[in-house]
Amino acid sequence: MAAHNATHAPDHASDSVRDREIEAEQTHLDRVYRRLEEKIHEAEFLMDDAAKRGQVGTPGALAERDAQVFQAGVHLHRLNSEYEDFLFGRIDLLLGKDGKKGPDGAFTSVEPADGAIEDGRATIAETLHIGRLGVLDADYSPLVIDWRAPAAAPFYRATPVAPGRVVRRRVIRSKGRKVLGVEDDLMRPEITATLDGEELPAIGDGALMAALGRARSHTMRDIVASIQAEQDKVIRAPAASVTEVEGGPGTGKTAVALHRAAYLLYQDRRRYAGGILIVSPTPLLVAYTEGVLPSLGEEGQVAIRALGSLVDGAETTAYDSPAVARIKGSSRMQKLLRKAARGALEPVAPGARSTGRKAAKAAANGDGGGSGTGDGDGQMSLDGLFGAAGDGTGQDASAHGSRGRRTPPPPAAGAPAAGQPAHLRVVAFGGRIELDADELRAIRQSALGGTAPVNLLRPRARRLILDALWAKSGAARRYTDPELAAEAREGFDEDITTEPDFQEFLDAWWPELTPRGVLAAMADERLLGRWARRLLNPREVRQLARSLQRLDGGGTSHAHKAMGDGHGPLSVHDVALLDELQMILGAPMRPARPREADPLDHLTGLEELTTYTERNGGGRSRRERLDEERTDYAHVIVDEAQDLTPMQWRMVGRRGRHATWTVVGDPAQSSWSDPDEAAIARDEALGTRPRRRFTLTVNYRNPAEIAELAARVLALAMPGMPSPKAVRSTGLEPRFALTSDGAGSADDAALERATVAEAERLLGEVDGTVGVVVAMNRRAQARRWLAPLGDRVVALGSLEAKGLEYDATLVVSPAEIADESPAGLRVLYVALTRATQQLTVLSTERDEPDAAGVPDLLRD
Numbered sequence: 032m033a034a035h036n037a038t039h040a041p042d043h044a045s046d047s048v049r050d051r052e053i054e055a056e057q058t059h060l061d062r063v064y065r066r067l068e069e070k071i072h073e074a075e076f077l078m079d080d081a082a083k084r085g086q087v088g089t090p091g092a093l094a095e096r097d098a099q100v101f102q103a104g105v106h107l108h109r110l111n112s113e114y115e116d117f118l119f120g121r122i123d124l125l126l127g128k129d130g131k132k133g134p135d136g137a138f139t140s141v142e143p144a145d146g147a148i149e150d151g152r153a154t155i156a157e158t159l160h161i162g163r164l165g166v167l168d169a170d171y172s173p174l175v176i177d178w179r180a181p182a183a184a185p186f187y188r189a190t191p192v193a194p195g196r197v198v199r200r201r202v203i204r205s206k207g208r209k210v211l212g213v214e215d216d217l218m219r220p221e222i223t224a225t226l227d228g229e230e231l232p233a234i235g236d237g238a239l240m241a242a243l244g245r246a247r248s249h250t251m252r253d254i255v256a257s258i259q260a261e262q263d264k265v266i267r268a269p270a271a272s273v274t275e276v277e278g279g280p281g282t283g284k285t286a287v288a289l290h291r292a293a294y295l296l297y298q299d300r301r302r303y304a305g306g307i308l309i310v311s312p313t314p315l316l317v318a319y320t321e322g323v324l325p326s327l328g329e330e331g332q333v334a335i336r337a338l339g340s341l342v343d344g345a346e347t348t349a350y351d352s353p354a355v356a357r358i359k360g361s362s363r364m365q366k367l368l369r370k371a372a373r374g375a376l377e378p379v380a381p382g383a384r385s386t387g388r389k390a391a392k393a394a395a396n397g398d399g400g401g402s403g404t405g406d407g408d409g410q411m412s413l414d415g416l417f418g419a420a421g422d423g424t425g426q427d428a429s430a431h432g433s434r435g436r437r438t439p440p441p442p443a444a445g446a447p448a449a450g451q452p453a454h455l456r457v458v459a460f461g462g463r464i465e466l467d468a469d470e471l472r473a474i475r476q477s478a479l480g481g482t483a484p485v486n487l488l489r490p491r492a493r494r495l496i497l498d499a500l501w502a503k504s505g506a507a508r509r510y511t512d513p514e515l516a517a518e519a520r521e522g523f524d525e526d527i528t529t530e531p532d533f534q535e536f537l538d539a540w541w542p543e544l545t546p547r548g549v550l551a552a553m554a555d556e557r558l559l560g561r562w563a564r565r566l567l568n569p570r571e572v573r574q575l576a577r578s579l580q581r582l583d584g585g586g587t588s589h590a591h592k593a594m595g596d597g598h599g600p601l602s603v604h605d606v607a608l609l610d611e612l613q614m615i616l617g618a619p620m621r622p623a624r625p626r627e628a629d630p631l632d633h634l635t636g637l638e639e640l641t642t643y644t645e646r647n648g649g650g651r652s653r654r655e656r657l658d659e660e661r662t663d664y665a666h667v668i669v670d671e672a673q674d675l676t677p678m679q680w681r682m683v684g685r686r687g688r689h690a691t692w693t694v695v696g697d698p699a700q701s702s703w704s705d706p707d708e709a710a711i712a713r714d715e716a717l718g719t720r721p722r723r724r725f726t727l728t729v730n731y732r733n734p735a736e737i738a739e740l741a742a743r744v745l746a747l748a749m750p751g752m753p754s755p756k757a758v759r760s761t762g763l764e765p766r767f768a769l770t771s772d773g774a775g776s777a778d779d780a781a782l783e784r785a786t787v788a789e790a791e792r793l794l795g796e797v798d799g800t801v802g803v804v805v806a807m808n809r810r811a812q813a814r815r816w817l818a819p820l821g822d823r824v825v826a827l828g829s830l831e832a833k834g835l836e837y838d839a840t841l842v843v844s845p846a847e848i849a850d851e852s853p854a855g856l857r858v859l860y861v862a863l864t865r866a867t868q869q870l871t872v873l874s875t876e877r878d879e880p881d882a883a884g885v886p887d888l889l890r891d
């Protein structure tokens with residue numbers, strides 16, 4: 032640890048000393064901005080010059096122009112970005128041991144020279160300013176060191192226990208071009224150091240505490256000014272193979288992951304041109320964190336995607352009930368999907384869909400809609416998509432923006448109107464040749480042999496059909512000369528395949544399958560039962576089929592009708608299934624998209640493979656295209672890794688087959704019920720690459736009072752698991768409230784009154800945000816209750832709270848949250864660790880509160 036162990040002298044510096052120090056930093060910042068302006072002019076000149084070069088027309092000039100425009104463009108963009116605090120740090124250092132300087136102009140040695148301190152006195156030999164980008168003066172002396180450069184590491188790593196050369200670390204707060212204040216930590220408080228003959232003063236109460244005390248908004252801030260030593264080690268860890276980071280709530284895992292992405296790009300921009308993917312559990316967390324990288328000067332090369340949006344065209348926040356999620360996430364689905372993808376081609380006996388249709392009708396009528404309806408097995412809301420019905424709060428518009436809801440289903444690609452043909456009849460050599468149902472089935476089985484992607488087997492099936500027809504025609508016997516036979520066969524094939532009827536037959540008999548179509552076909556309980564034999568039990572088959580009926584636009588008696596359809600709402604877990612199916616089916620051949628023309632092509636008459644214009648063209652941002660196009664990244668960062676299901680690990684693994692990885696998570700916060708199964712899938716995704724493990728131990732989010740309460744649930748959820756150490760305390764104990772005086776009634780009206788009243792109270796207590804966490808199936812209800820309170824209050828289902836934080840949190844009915852799933856206690860632990868300042872727990876009868884209102888689960 033650095034700052035919270037560091038010594039910041041009591042604020043003894045007088046106002047005049049403080050003003051003088053601020054003024055000195057202002058002078059430096061002015062100098063930095065003057066230099067930045069010069070650099071902007073330089074970059075603009077380069078852009079101009081490059082455009083002229085484009086007209087020269089030789090391949091060399093063209094390539095040079097492209098590289099130059101690209102570099103100058105990136106540079107200009109960075110320089111032009113208005114940073115809130117471009118320059119945020121400073122270190123004052125003793126003379127280095129060997130007196131050598133690095134390429135950034137700073138001394139390289141970490142340890143002070145012998146004799147740098149004598150009789151408790153020392154002279155400052157070097158002062159470095161740290162900022163978001165490195166800036167060199169015209170004489171190449173460092174005006175600002177990039178926070179990621181090796182010379183900046185002591186700013187983060189120095190502690191009073193191991194200060195190295197650092198005597199004083201200063202955090203500078205500025206807005207635009209104005210310095211607002213400074214906060215100092217002394218790393219060697221025992222010595223008297225002088226700079227330019229004057230004693231080095233220490234100002235303020237320390238930077239970390241100042242940063243942690245600030246009110247929270249709806250977006251995360253970067254922590255560049257106060258990264259702590261144990262975090263810095265992770266951020267700067269070499270990118271080889273797999274870096275695993277564990278740590279409790281609030282230890283900065285997400286912050287560290289984001290800063291690591293920026294660090295890796297700085298270290299080796301060329302290597303990571305292949306893109307960095309950050310996988311986040313929810314779109315809420317994506318929205319919360321996506322401002323951090325631009326504030327660190329990095330944007331284009333990093334894609335932050337939620338698990339529900341990793342597959343193009345899918346965008347969902349709807350959750351399956353825990354029982355269904357468990358089935359869909361399990362690695363048993365691999366085999367089942369493979370069977371379904373092959374089975375979906377098979378003809379179906381009439382009436383086979385009746386069960387499915389009945390269930391679909393029930394779902395359409397609202398039965399089993401996710402609000403606690405039993406399925407006859409005595410379980411809670413088994414096949415409901417939590418919140419799938421638009422609740423209209425607008426808090427997560429994408430939640431209900433699943434394409435299927437908003438856009439009409441496209442026509443069924445390749446699906447016949449009247450089901451599968453039972454036989455094939457063609458006319459050749461003046462006679463009829465026929466293949467009956469059994470023969471067709473045998474051909475299909477033979478074509479399907481092996482593991483090749485189903486859609487890519489169609490040409491093989493076509494060939495086998497032609498072989499069978501040719502054999503039946505008896506024509507082969509008529510030709511003894513192989514050359515003549517081959518010629519006749521060619522003519523035969525051509526005659527048959529150019530018949531529109533044959534093409535129609537093929538489209539119907541071997542339609543091009545789509546992932547959504549296959550999922551929709553699995554909504555048929557009878558079919559699913561057949562494919563799931565020995566994989567799922569009958570109850571699981573029923574639960575899964577019912578949940579997939581939402582996808583099914585069907586209602587015909589034939590599975591194929593559903594296959595091009597399936598445009599109903601997806602759940603987050605369906606997305607991993609779609610990705611798996613995409614792999615099983617294989618992408619059919621598509622005609623190449625024509626390349627947009629580069630205007631310079633016309634000038635030069637040359638064809639470039641890619642041009643800067645093209646890479647940045649088409650009116651779409653680089654970021655947008657990165658998001659859309661990439662399925663293989665150079666580095667993959669997985670946040671909240673403890674929550675990935677085995678099927679999600681497979682989906683993410685496919686995006687990092689050649690990548691290095693950073694995987695951050697906390698097993699104590701896992702909402703997945705079978706951690707062992709997930710661990711196997713995680714190992715498969717990460718392969719046998721060597722791993723480096725780090726643990727983060729300090730909780731920067733919760734005050735000690737809240738962390739202590741949460742630790743009680745942790746002890747129940749994972750006995751023996753250590754809690755991270757809270758770094759500050761507010762003196763405010765968590766509050767316990769009841770739905771009505773003493774009784775803790777569970778009726779909805781009483782719960783609404785109590786929830787709204789407490790949220791209002793908390794709004795009055797804090798300047799920033801208030802998060803109200805409820806059980807998943809109360810999500811829509813809570814949003815309605817709280818909508819009138821404005822946008823400082825956010826209502827969240829328990830699974831959505833992951834990774835987020837609020838100044839104050841209200842947790843509604845711990846028992847309801849804990850009872851929701853086998854992982855309920857861990858989900859409750861997540862809910863209790865979201866607050867930076869205040870926490871209220873609201874109990875109902877079900878929580879069995881004691882006289883002080885403390886629910887059973889939270890008592891000592």
Ligand SMILES: Nc1ncnc2c1ncn2[C@@H]1O[C@H](COP(=O)(O)OP(=O)(O)OP(=O)(O)O)[C@@H](O)[C@H]1O
Nearest residue numbers: 254257258259280281282283284285286731732834
């Ligand atoms: N060194 C730091 N300086 C200032 N703030 C920090 C520091 N480290 C973490 N924080 C703050 O602590 C809070 C928690 O960080 P973060 O969300 O990254 O933790 P986490 O480990 O991902 O938590 P969870 O497991 O609950 O998702 C954030 O507000 C973050 O900005």
